[in-house]
Amino acid sequence: MDAVVTLALSVFTLFGFYALLAVGMGLIFGQLGVVNVAHGELVMVGAFVMFALADVPFLPRLLLAVLIGLVLGVVIERLVLSNLYERGFLATLLAMWGVSIVLREGANAIFGSTPASVRAPIQENIEILGVSYPLYRLIIAVVALAIVAAVLLVTYRTKLGLVVRATVDNRDMASVLGIPPRLVVTGTFAVGAMLAVLAGALQSPLLGVTPMVGAAFLAPAFFAVLLGRAGSLPGAIFGAFVVALLSTVLRTYLNETLAQVVLFALLIVLVAVRPNGIDWRKVQWKPRTQPAQVAA
Amino acid sequence: MRVTSPSRPEPRVATRHWVALSAAAVAIAAAPFVLPSYPLALLTLALAYGLFAFGLDLSWGRAGVVSIGHAAFFGLGAYGVAIAGQNGVPQLLGAVAALVLSAVVALIVGRIGLGPRALASTMAVITLALTLLAEQGARSWLSLTNGSNGIYVPSPGVVTNFYVTGILVFLIVAVIWVVLLRGRFGRRAVAVRFNEHRTEHLGVSPMRTKVTAFVLSALVATAAGAIAAPVMGLVSPATLGIVMSTQVLVWVAVGGKGTIFGVFLGAGVVTIGQQYLGDAIGAWYLLVLGVVFILVVKFAPSGLVGIASGLLRRSVSRAASQGAVIASNGAPDAPKHIPAEGAAAVRVSQVQKSFGPVPIINGVDLTIQRGEVVCLIGPNGAGKTTLLNLIAGDLAPTSGRIEVLGEDVTNWAPHRRAHLGLGRLFQVPSLYPDLTPAQNMAFARAEAFRAVELPAELDRFSAMDDLLASDLSLADQRSLELAMAIAWGPEVVLLDEPAAGLSHEDSLRLASLMRSLNGQLGCTLLVVEHDMDIVRELADRVVVLANGRVLTVGTMDEVVSHDDVRTAYLGAV
Amino acid sequence: METTHAARAGRGMTALRRTSGIIAAVTLTTSLAACAGGAIGGGTEGGDDVFKVGLISPVTGPVVQEATAMQRGFELAIEKINAEGGVLGQPVEVVTVDDQADAAKSTQLAQRLISQDQVDYIFGTIPGDTTAAVAQVAESAKVPFSSAILGNAGVCGQYFFPFGEPNASLLNGLLPQMIADHGTKVALVGNDYAFPRGYFADARTVLEELGATVVLEEYSPMGTADWQPVISKIKAAAPDWVLTAVVGADATALVTQADQAGILDSMGFTGVSLIADFYPGLTDRMHGLTLVGRYSDQLDNEANKEFVDAFREAYDFSDPIPSVAANAYEGMLMIADAVEQAGSTEGADIAKALGEGEVENGVFGGGSFNEDRFFMTETARFEIREGGAYVPVETFPADIEGITPRCA
Structure with a gap:
């Protein structure tokens, strides 16, 4: 019983973190068609912000991280990505790869490579169904999922979300409606980047913070986003759940090395069986693009 | 009633190609007499890496199929040679086994990732998972791979290494170029990349063309790994891993995809340049490399070769076909299919x-x-x-x-x-x-x-x-x-x-x-x-x-x- | 006709472009050649008696931290040697290169150091695979080579002299004490690479002799950030204590998360994850824990005081000094002595002198290579105290019993 509760809690906490990563990456991928391979490095930036500003109380520090994430997102979008979209997803992928090197080496130059750590604001454990579990982990998972829910709500239930989705579907139409598409594009990327930085900030008290720390988060976020139906935000979140569940269950019941091998093999099989993405309902942002010539 | 195209068909190997081929051969033959041993060793490594990049380019540059985990195939070749050597089996046998395995894996991956139901992202997910799987496998399968310490592959000496590498790379590239890139495959790959839909209605299967390109590309990468093993000296899990996989994408992007000279230049400039840049500015060179890379992607989308050829005027048609020979006397005298008597259209x-x-x-x-x-x-x-x-x-x-x-x-x-x-x-x-x-x-x-x-x-x-x-x-x-x-x-x-x-x-x-x-x-x-x-x-x-x-x-x-x-x-x- | 002309002109231009590309390549080739001769026909000058050391220091890439510490220790040693008159009457020359912890580069660089720079000795590199790569090249060229971090490198050779701590010296003092303090059920948690596997294999041998049982043995991939599944497994296995070989950022994450899960309070916890390198990220989480090792900046002897003062001053360094720095320092001093003893910079002479050499009053006290080419020194049990003071509380003689030699 204890084992089951611990497993459930572990899946839940990891899901919270991965969902926040996936929603940011999914936003950037679904809306801009950019595979953000610097997502892990943005997480790293968030963790370093929390480390560098250790004298500021925790909550204001989180806000600062959000702010820095937004600014960083705007800068990257404006300096690097703008004008690259038309050249297809590989051009932006390679550009973001360059950005990831710059962020990593920048952090290395500033902070060095000795693992740093961030003190958690809450040290207590909590008893849940007879299992003692770190309270901070649970809280950040809940916070992360709340943010994910908010992003979904804004995207699907508000005028702002409509504008964002409209811009993606038809930039000319959106500009006719009086929405500057550039602003929406930049804003979307900035929010996606900010979510990654925030995820890193929230997670920082659990990590050994080094410039390399981001590398571990790229693959799960990537798999989460691409396992879900392409371009679908709920799909990405569902993908995050699948990855968190598989990874935790495999690592709990198999030994660590075998778990990794089985995880990657399972992901290949999953994609082979359902190349169009696993999704529990048919929410789609963009219809699957038919070749233009076939359109009736 | 054979109809010939009015424009003079381009020969498979034109004069300029003979010039380039012989210049390359002379350069390879002469390099050890000109270069001291360390630059020669770097050049050897760059040639092997160049072949790897050439392999990736066969699918990415020619047929538009992206693999972000191509080092899995490269590492397979390297491990084939290393494991064979360690167990007293001829290295050639190990290389052949690796090639066979690589072809099978690539065929399966290609069928899944490029199949009728696949999305553009499917190939990305599968190839990424493949390289991660391969790296983890090599790390954990201690009895076969010696885990993270890797397997030592003895080197026959810098000059021998160079000539073996140079000759093999030259032959592989030349043969693939003459037989495939200048032939039916090259033409179809260009067509599929430019307009899959049109090509399909001209009776060419885009999936088959792309899967062929991917398998071919995996085979060349495996061969490159096998050739590189004695040059690298040690084959470790990183050889199959994600870092190596992204490296090769960089070489191709920096050099210029779709061109043979470009991919070798990319591999050479990054491999050799990295070393000298590292010596010159120390630990900062990675940061500089990142910035340079962003600039190349942003301002030189067709790589270094793109910059160079942009400065020189080329005929429209030559630039358009990107080295493929489009014309061919392909039309059969009799139709490919004779319908049954009385069949409706x-x-x-x-x-x-x-x-x-x-x-x-x-x-x-x-x-x-x-x-x-x-x-x-x-x-x-x-x-x-x-x-x-x-x-x-x-x-x-x-x-x-x-x-x-x-x-x-x-x-x-x-x-x-x-x-x-x-x-x-x-x-x-x-x-x-x-x-x-x-x-x-x-x-x-x-x-x-x-x-x-x-x-x-x-x-x-x-x-x-x-x-x-x-x-x-x-x-x-x-x-x-x-x-x-x-x-x-x-x-x-x-x-x-x-x-x-x-x-x-x-x-x-x-x-x-x-x-x-x-x-x-x-x-x-x-x-x-x-x-x-x-x-x-x-x-x-x-x-x-x-x-x-x-x-x-x-x-x-x-x-x-x-x-x-x-x-x-x-x-x- | 118009088109034909254009096409012909274009063909000319393309040929020109290709030709110019080739010329550029040839020019590049020639310029690479610089003033030296080719690999074939290029003469090699005879060696004078300047002692020349090649340092392979992967200060970019994944092991920057260890490499930086090693390079600092090494450079301090060179300064000290040259300040005291050098070796064989001439200052030691150093050629420093960066292999980025990439074995392919290590091979190339080792070859370069030997054939182009004509070094008499190779020092450095960090990971196991690059060490193996360099060791093979050095062995075939009969150039002695030392690593500063791996005691059990899994490599054997007449010319390989590793200055790292042998696993045995880290375990022999530690395991009986931990069993006595905590109990006989042990969990082994490491990263998935060669060192943790070898370290735990040796630990198992000793543990079994001591009548303890291993209840859990896990190797997590490098870069693991979420340790919850491993922590759950530790809790489920309920060991009396945990022996770790998790390194780098993973060590910080593991210790942090284990602390949050209450493991540091409820059971014993020791091992490589507690070494001084990782103290800055963990600080008070480590206070009160103990481990066994060779070096701490708290070791009370003259040589160490001199080293620590020089190190802190030269690099403005206030954290605990990693032992790899001390290994590099002491190692290089010993090598210089051996060359002096041998009176020659020939590889075979240096190797012989090193094998027979002995350090007295060094930073670790005494030290020497045993028959199996382990660098043996006294070791100590350190208690980690406020401010990162790894205070020696008990010392053990150089002892390697119970563990199979590395080269069978």
Whole structure:
């Protein structure tokens, strides 16, 4: 019983973190068609912000991280990505790869490579169904999922979300409606980047913070986003759940090395069986693009 | 009646190629006499890495198939040699085993990642998972791979290493270039990359072309790994890993994809440059590398070679074909498929097609005999284009049966249907916009179903080699598409509003051209058309489609006088 | 005709472009050649008696931290040697290169150091695979090579002299004490690479002799950030204590998360994850824990005081000094002595002198290579105290019993 509760809690906490990563990456991928391979490095930036500003109380520090994430997102979008979209997803992928090197080496130059750590604001454990579990982990998972829910709500239930989705579907139409598409594009990327930085900030008290720390988060976020139906935000979140569940269950019941091998093999099989993405309902942002010539 | 293309066909190996090949051979032969041992060793490594990049480029640069985990194949080759050496088996045997394994894995990955249901991202996920899986496997399978410490591969010495590497790389690249890139594969890969859809309707399977490219690319990467093993000296899990996989993407992007010189230059500049840059500015060089990389991606999308060739004027056609030979005497004297005696050109029985709950085609029965010209008319939303798509194979019917030239093609892919002699034109002309009109024609002829003599009016494109098809006017693009489709030698042609956007005179000229094609070549035509003058000029029979059903069939006059047709067009008044 | 002309002109231009590309390549090749001769026919000058050391220091890439510490220790040693008159009457020359912890580069660089720079000795590199790569090259060229971090490198050779701590010296003092303090059920948690596997294999041998049982043995991939599944497994296995070989950022994450899960309070916890390198990220989480090792900046002897003062001053360094720095320092001093003893910079002579050499009053006290080419020194049990003071509380003689020698 204890084992089951611990497993459930572990899946839940990891899901919270991965969902926040996936929603940011999914936003950037679904809306801009950019595979953000610097997502892990943005997480790293968030963790370093929390480390560098250790004298500021925790909550204001989180806000600062959000702010820095937004600014960083705007800068990257404006300096690097703008004008690259038309050249297809590989051009932006390679550009973001360059950005990831710059962020990593920048952090290395500033902070060095000795693992740093961030003190958690809450040290207590909590008893849940007879299992003692770190309270901070649970809280950040809940916070992360709340943010994910908010992003979904804004995207699907508000005028702002409509504008964002409209811009993606038809930039000319959106500009006719009086929405500057550039602003929406930049804003979307900035929010996606900010979510990654925030995820890193929230997670920082659990990590050994080094410039390399981001590398571990790229693959799960990537798999989460691409396992879900392409371009679908709920799909990405569902993908995050699948990855968190598989990874935790495999690592709990198999030994660590075998778990990794089985995880990657399972992901290949999953994609082979359902190349169009696993999704529990048919929410789609963009219809699957038919070749233009076939359109009736 | 073999028809030769008017423009002089390009030889597989032109003079300039002989010059380049011999210069490369001389450079390889001379390098050890000129270079001290360390630069020579770096050059050896760069050559092996260059071959790896060349391998990736075969799929990415040529056929547009991206693999973000290509080091899995490279590492496989390196481990093949290392494991063989460690167990006293000849290294060659290890390399061959690795090549076989690599081909099998690539074939499976390609079939999944490029299959009919796959998305662009599928290949990315699978190849990423593959490289991670391979790296983890190499780390954990201690008895075979010696885990993270890797396997030592003895080196026969710097100079021997260099010559073995240089000769093998030279041979592999030269053979692949002459046999494949300058042959049918190169031509098809370019076509698939530029316009998958058009290529499919010219009878070439895009999936097969792409899977071939991917398997080939994996094989070359594996060979590169096998060659690199003694140069690297130690084969460790990183050889198969994600870092190596991204490295090779960088080499190709920096050098310039789609060019042999570019990929070797990219691998060389990054591998050798990194070392000297590292010596010069120390730990900062990675940061500089990142910035340089962003700048290259942003401002030099076709890499270093792109910058260089941008400075030099090249002929439009040479630049467009990117090293592939488009023309070929491909057309067979006899058609590739002889239909059974008495078979109808197209027979559609009880076909239904719904998108979700919405029925578009609602039980259509239609037979078109060989040699007929049939026009398909109907109000907007009647399902005309959908019906063409169903016949051509771009859509699968929800139920019913479709026959083309006597074969039940209901579940066939478009390229298989094309193999029966089924040609297709689209509402928006589907061409190779990045090739010249002459190259468009040459490709159609190279992949032709049968050889045909083209009317002069259409043949004018065959000599048009100094601009791109995308620079043509819409009317000319339309004619070019028709010219391609006819030059390809179809039995049956499906046309979707060929006269849309043309002036009245031009439309009538087009109609008479189509009639003459029908008369001279015996093509069966099924035409969707709005312009009633053209329909009158063209049609043997007219089929009226409304609300996904055949309303009536008959001559123009019969159809026009039909009450239901008026109602359908004008609405129930 | 127009088109034909254009095409012909274009062909000419393309040929020109290709030709110019080739010329550029040839020019590059020639310029790479610089003033030295080719690999074939290039003469090699005879060696004078300047002692020349090649340092391979992967200061970019994944092991920057260890590499930086090593390079600092090494450079301090060179300064000290040259300040005291050098070797064989001449200052020691150093050629420093960066292999980025990439084995392919290590191979190339080792070859370069030997054939182009004509070094008499190779020092450095960090990971196991690059060490193996360099060791093979050095062995075949009969150039002695030392690593500063791996005691059990899994490599054997006449010319390989590793200055790292042998696993045995880290375990022999530690395991009996932990069993006595906490109990006989042990969990082994490491990263998935060669060192943890070898370290735990040796630990198992000793543990079994001591009558303890291993209840859990896990190797997590490098870069693991979420340790919850491993922590759950530890809790489920309920060991009396945990022996770790998790390194780098993973060590910080593991210790942090284990602390949050209450493991540091409820059971014993020791091992490589507690070494001084990782103290800055963990600080008070480590206070009160103990481990066994060779070096701490708290070791009370003259040589160490001199080293620590020089190190802190030269690099403005206030954290605990990693032992790899001390290994590099002491190692290089010992090598210089051996060359002096041998009176020659020939590889075979240096190797012989090193094998027979002995350090007295070094930063670790005494030290020497045993028959199996382990560098043996006294070791100590350190208690980690406030401010990162690894205070020696008990010392053990150089002892390697019970563990199989590395080269069978």
